[in-house]
Amino acid sequence: MGKKAHWMLLAMIFAMGMLLAACNGGDDGVDTDADGGTDPDSEEVEDDGGEDTGEDDGDTADAGDPVEGGSIILGLDGEIPNLLPAHVNTTQVRDVEDILHAKLYRQQADELELEPYVAEDFPEISEDGLEYVIQLRDDVYFHDGEQVTAEDVAFTVGIWLMDDYGGQTPGLFDSIDTIEATDELELTITLSEPDANMTFYLDTPIVPEHILGEYETYDELIESDYAQSDAVIGAGPYSLDEWVHGQYLTFAANDEYFGEGPYIEEITYRIAGSPDAVLAMVQSGEVDVANIRPQDVSTAETIDGYTISEVEGVNVNFMGFNHENELFQDVRVRQAIAMATDRQGIVDGIMDGHGLVSHIPHVSGGPFDGGNNTEHPYDTDAALELLAEAGWEQDGSGQLVNEDGENFSFSLITNSEAHVRGEWIVAVQDMLNQLGMNVEAETMEFNAYLERYYDGDFDMNAGAWSLGLYADPEFTYHSEMIYPEGGNMFRYADDDFDALTKDMSQIVDPDEYTQVVQDAHAFISEELPVIPMYNTLEHQAYSDRIQGYQHHSRAGLHRPEEWWVNE
Amino acid sequence: MGQETVIELKDVTTSFFSRKQELTVVDGVSFSVEKGETVAIVGESGSGKSMTSLSIMQLVPAPNGKITNGEIIFNGEDLLKKSKKDMQKVRGNDISMIFQEPMSSLNPVYTIGEQLREQLMYHQPFSKREAHEKGIEMLEVVGFARAREMMREYPHRLSGGMRQRVMIAMALSNNPKLLIADEPTTALDVTVQAQILDLMRGLSKDYDSSIILITHDLGVVAELAQRVVVMYGGQVVEEAKIDEIFDKPLHPYTEGLLNSMPKLNEEQTRLESIPGSVPTPDNFPKGCRFVTRCPYAMQVCTEEQPTLLEKETGHKVRCFLHEEGVGKDGEYERSS
Amino acid sequence: MITYIIRRLVMTVPILFGISVVSFAIMMMAPGQPAIIDADPTISPEAREAQIERLGLDDPLPVQYGRWLSNMVSGEFGNSYISGTPVSTLIAQRLPNTLILMAASAFLAILLAIPIGIISAVRQYTKTDYTITLFSFAGVAIPNFWFGLLLIMFLSVQLGWFPVGGIQTIGGEASIMDRLHHLFLPALVLATADMAGLTRYTRTSMLEVKSQDYIRTARAKGFKESRVIYKHALRNALLPLITIFGLMLPTFIGGSVVIEQIFSWPGIGQLFMSSVFQRDYPVIMILTMFSAVLVVIGNLIADILYAIVDPRIEY
Ligand SMILES: Nc1ncnc2c1ncn2[C@@H]1O[C@H](COP(=O)(O)OP(=O)(O)OP(=O)(O)O)[C@@H](O)[C@H]1O
Numbered sequence A: 001m002g003k004k005a006h007w008m009l010l011a012m013i014f015a016m017g018m019l020l021a022a023c024n025g026g027d028d029g030v031d032t033d034a035d036g037g038t039d040p041d042s043e044e045v046e047d048d049g050g051e052d053t054g055e056d057d058g059d060t061a062d063a064g065d066p067v068e069g070g071s072i073i074l075g076l077d078g079e080i081p082n083l084l085p086a087h088v089n090t091t092q093v094r095d096v097e098d099i100l101h102a103k104l105y106r107q108q109a110d111e112l113e114l115e116p117y118v119a120e121d122f123p124e125i126s127e128d129g130l131e132y133v134i135q136l137r138d139d140v141y142f143h144d145g146e147q148v149t150a151e152d153v154a155f156t157v158g159i160w161l162m163d164d165y166g167g168q169t170p171g172l173f174d175s176i177d178t179i180e181a182t183d184e185l186e187l188t189i190t191l192s193e194p195d196a197n198m199t200f201y202l203d204t205p206i207v208p209e210h211i212l213g214e215y216e217t218y219d220e221l222i223e224s225d226y227a228q229s230d231a232v233i234g235a236g237p238y239s240l241d242e243w244v245h246g247q248y249l250t251f252a253a254n255d256e257y258f259g260e261g262p263y264i265e266e267i268t269y270r271i272a273g274s275p276d277a278v279l280a281m282v283q284s285g286e287v288d289v290a291n292i293r294p295q296d297v298s299t300a301e302t303i304d305g306y307t308i309s310e311v312e313g314v315n316v317n318f319m320g321f322n323h324e325n326e327l328f329q330d331v332r333v334r335q336a337i338a339m340a341t342d343r344q345g346i347v348d349g350i351m352d353g354h355g356l357v358s359h360i361p362h363v364s365g366g367p368f369d370g371g372n373n374t375e376h377p378y379d380t381d382a383a384l385e386l387l388a389e390a391g392w393e394q395d396g397s398g399q400l401v402n403e404d405g406e407n408f409s410f411s412l413i414t415n416s417e418a419h420v421r422g423e424w425i426v427a428v429q430d431m432l433n434q435l436g437m438n439v440e441a442e443t444m445e446f447n448a449y450l451e452r453y454y455d456g457d458f459d460m461n462a463g464a465w466s467l468g469l470y471a472d473p474e475f476t477y478h479s480e481m482i483y484p485e486g487g488n489m490f491r492y493a494d495d496d497f498d499a500l501t502k503d504m505s506q507i508v509d510p511d512e513y514t515q516v517v518q519d520a521h522a523f524i525s526e527e528l529p530v531i532p533m534y535n536t537l538e539h540q541a542y543s544d545r546i547q548g549y550q551h552h553s554r555a556g557l558h559r560p561e562e563w564w565v566n567e
Numbered sequence B: 001m002g003q004e005t006v007i008e009l010k011d012v013t014t015s016f017f018s019r020k021q022e023l024t025v026v027d028g029v030s031f032s033v034e035k036g037e038t039v040a041i042v043g044e045s046g047s048g049k050s051m052t053s054l055s056i057m058q059l060v061p062a063p064n065g066k067i068t069n070g071e072i073i074f075n076g077e078d079l080l081k082k083s084k085k086d087m088q089k090v091r092g093n094d095i096s097m098i099f100q101e102p103m104s105s106l107n108p109v110y111t112i113g114e115q116l117r118e119q120l121m122y123h124q125p126f127s128k129r130e131a132h133e134k135g136i137e138m139l140e141v142v143g144f145a146r147a148r149e150m151m152r153e154y155p156h157r158l159s160g161g162m163r164q165r166v167m168i169a170m171a172l173s174n175n176p177k178l179l180i181a182d183e184p185t186t187a188l189d190v191t192v193q194a195q196i197l198d199l200m201r202g203l204s205k206d207y208d209s210s211i212i213l214i215t216h217d218l219g220v221v222a223e224l225a226q227r228v229v230v231m232y233g234g235q236v237v238e239e240a241k242i243d244e245i246f247d248k249p250l251h252p253y254t255e256g257l258l259n260s261m262p263k264l265n266e267e268q269t270r271l272e273s274i275p276g277s278v279p280t281p282d283n284f285p286k287g288c289r290f291v292t293r294c295p296y297a298m299q300v301c302t303e304e305q306p307t308l309l310e311k312e313t314g315h316k317v318r319c320f321l322h323e324e325g326v327g328k329d330g331e332y333e334r335s336s
Numbered sequence C: 001m002i003t004y005i006i007r008r009l010v011m012t013v014p015i016l017f018g019i020s021v022v023s024f025a026i027m028m029m030a031p032g033q034p035a036i037i038d039a040d041p042t043i044s045p046e047a048r049e050a051q052i053e054r055l056g057l058d059d060p061l062p063v064q065y066g067r068w069l070s071n072m073v074s075g076e077f078g079n080s081y082i083s084g085t086p087v088s089t090l091i092a093q094r095l096p097n098t099l100i101l102m103a104a105s106a107f108l109a110i111l112l113a114i115p116i117g118i119i120s121a122v123r124q125y126t127k128t129d130y131t132i133t134l135f136s137f138a139g140v141a142i143p144n145f146w147f148g149l150l151l152i153m154f155l156s157v158q159l160g161w162f163p164v165g166g167i168q169t170i171g172g173e174a175s176i177m178d179r180l181h182h183l184f185l186p187a188l189v190l191a192t193a194d195m196a197g198l199t200r201y202t203r204t205s206m207l208e209v210k211s212q213d214y215i216r217t218a219r220a221k222g223f224k225e226s227r228v229i230y231k232h233a234l235r236n237a238l239l240p241l242i243t244i245f246g247l248m249l250p251t252f253i254g255g256s257v258v259i260e261q262i263f264s265w266p267g268i269g270q271l272f273m274s275s276v277f278q279r280d281y282p283v284i285m286i287l288t289m290f291s292a293v294l295v296v297i298g299n300l301i302a303d304i305l306y307a308i309v310d311p312r313i314e315y
């Protein structure tokens, strides 16, 4: 082979890899816990089935009293790269952390709200919102028998504050001035400025200071056995027994666990190469629990010995406007576009019903839904009227033109990994074109899409947010938060909205904070800086052996310590 | 011919079949070879010499080439009626063949020794050691001084002449009753040609083997052969003893061939060659195949095919000039 | 021979250098930032800047390339952004799996393709030949992943003959049989695409050799047909295949990327895919260079082997 051929071949392999990744992406995408996080396949609903999904809509399935023993296997479709809690923040890693580690606060079993876990109660917050005092339970022990203390928590949070921090969530604890153990089981945090979401940040795993304290820098920590091997220990319901990279992790029940359970003796997380491989593992009975993509639901329903659970996903799909584009500066235009978009039709027709139309950019009916939102029901006549008011009328050939004779044309972009979004933006394109607009729908690789999204190089975009337990509309829509200052990719600037949300993160009272969020969402539902589309429904297959099963869209295995198996 | 006949071809016809047509490249060839005799087949390129010899070996390229007619009597048996297996026993054993292309006729990935031994052991109950010794002996016979070392060499290390000698050694190693040499010297340079010819002459004497020598070089014929078969367009056009061919060739084509041959003793003023070229099988003229080039061509030659007739004892010719009632009264005209 | 090998190795240096420049450029010019930085738009601009600076991604490309090159030359392959693991460790964890997969499929490809190619050539223009030709074109045309999923559906899910993926039964004894059981399907699928090609090459090569003069010589020696084919023709026909096999290495590497995902095979290919998606630059670069070295060395070995088996070639 000539030198040239070598060159060409390698360039081709390389290019092919890039291409393959583009076609396949998403699975390893990182997702975030915050409002504004962007997850390439926060949903990929696309269904061909048609039946109703399940006997059971989510939460629990009970049969008799719990029994101890047995084992289950969970199929995961992504690698666990590292188990240092501060480092990577993928769903797969969180699935491991959830059973391995204890946290000060955790997500409630059913509601989208926090509950104390290792903490005795919610923090006592000073009047000025700057000091948090948290008492810890006294019965929580690491897997090596050492007690979990306030020192451990302070140490854990301190990892984020290390100078050479190099993980995926820098700045998470930037509002912290000091954090210290004021007693063995008392943690005191002082903030440099109030931060309404501080408590939510504290749903991070607690790692043992007595083991990791010897590492001085983040780089040392990240390369340590504790991050890289089955030396990891936590205080959660299961301890890590064996970790074979790229293949599986096995966990053993922690008999000293302070909460309910665990009943199941052994849990294995089996790492599959792709979502297709996960499905095949369910079909062949090689795993007991696995997430099912919307397009696979009808297939999964036919598998004997499994039940398909359906829950509302903690995510929202939306269409965003670039407000620097003059076309979208008139609210009537935005409202007209919303009214010309048949959202229910998209959910029914394209997603086969696996979604719920939402009018706020958050979980519809969740804690941040005040119920006082403006809906923009599908009504093309009303849309045309609004457009006419805004100066856009259909000409003889049905094209929308303004008084200068200009056409209403723009592009709508999304990423290709979320197949269903690629489908529905085409539907939206058709709907809007029927109104006389001239829309061009464009689908591209996730990284390319992100670059345009961040740079404001789009007219309209279609995306999805994987949501957290808190919401921060100021960060996403406030005019001072226009990227890169914050997460306002839409370049939205509205004085009323700014006034409503200004410094909301400094509100100390949780109820007051929630109220502001609800008001902001109601505002958004009317003014439409973005058009909320829908929340997806998520599905998980679980073996009929499993009793006490629980399902939550934010977890791979939700509270498996409370499950048991019938052998 | 009071002698023992080694092989006799009777009306052998070989064709290539394609989807469109049948091309007869060997057309009713008959001749015989006596024990100890060297018969030369001469003719220009494409006249069917190689195909005739491959027909004897039944190595006409498959699957398109087929022997469609005739008999080849060898040892009193018709080779064409033999089974594949029996024919394999004949090849390389009773009848050997050496080819026109010494450079490519040896297998490049086996040593000379391996190739020699293989053939010996395949047809005779030799042990490996015996075969080895016999192989060395054969290499010595064909004139290698360092025969023992030669056994270890790969073909690509040898010159063309050396390879052809190896081929001869192989061909002779099982004492064949008949050796077919298809232009054994054509691809070699002149001095080497002479060596190989000497070698063959000596061998035919020493081993008393019969040889079919294919060539288009009449000089070689003069040195080695006792009898000559002249082929043109897949047919035998003349067959005679060596002296008769040179002294009184009957066929105009033979005459032409002789004229195109440099004569050693005469002052060479010009070298005649036959104008035109050999017609290809898909393009044979209707009558005499030589009619397109024959200086004596007559009307009849364009219409009918002449037959091969024994003009004198042991001297056959295929030409209307020599057929009763056609050429006798000199009624032919020059066509040119 | 030794000097030849050394000369060849020296020659590969500029090739590898070129590959590294091109790969680096493509990688850096591809849109998007490493996932370790770009994960979260809630990150403050200062924190983001700090991350970019920490990784040195704010330097001009030539500077970054130079740093990478000098680190690599001094044996420092760097750490994965995502896992923090030294790239050499990542490779060590996964390379054996990929090599096993590639070796097994090479073995299967040879074992099946060469005899089939020979039969096809020996029976040229027969029904057998046409059937084989048909199947080998199908083999080239069918995408690997599709064929893989098909086999998983039928042989693993429906019939339960093979596990659906992985390299061994989890928690079970790691017996050789268990490993082979897991290995078979992915190796077969990886083998098919190359097998088809290899069959065609074998057929062509065999046909070419069959018309050579020395084959006629062998026949003229009275050898039976099987000896002519298997002793005299085969060895010559196989010679060019050694080089072809060297040329097929890249397709093998490319193919394993897909196969490893479908069959949950924890090898280099999987690692490469996730690294590309996450823009894990240190891993991408080393894996690319690693593949390049593999291909270059594979070809060198093919050439050396060729020289060993073909007596005509000398150095
Ligand atoms: N495989 C083949 N298929 C079709 N025709 C062939 C094939 N081999 C030879 N021929 C034809 O058979 C005829 C006789 O060829 P042959 O090789 O016997 O000639 P030749 O007298 O040996 O010539 P040369 O002096 O060139 O060796 C030629 O017209 C040639 O084109």
Ligand code: SF4
Pocket (backbone or CB within 6 Å): B251, B252, B253, B288, B289, B290, B291, B294, B295, B296, B297, B298, B301, B306, B318, B319, B320, B321
């Ligand atoms: S038959 Fe006629 S054409 Fe043929 S050789 Fe004799 S004279 Fe010439």
Ligand SMILES: [Mg+2]
Pocket (backbone or CB within 6 Å): B049, B050, B051, B100, B182, B183
């Ligand atoms: Mg010839």
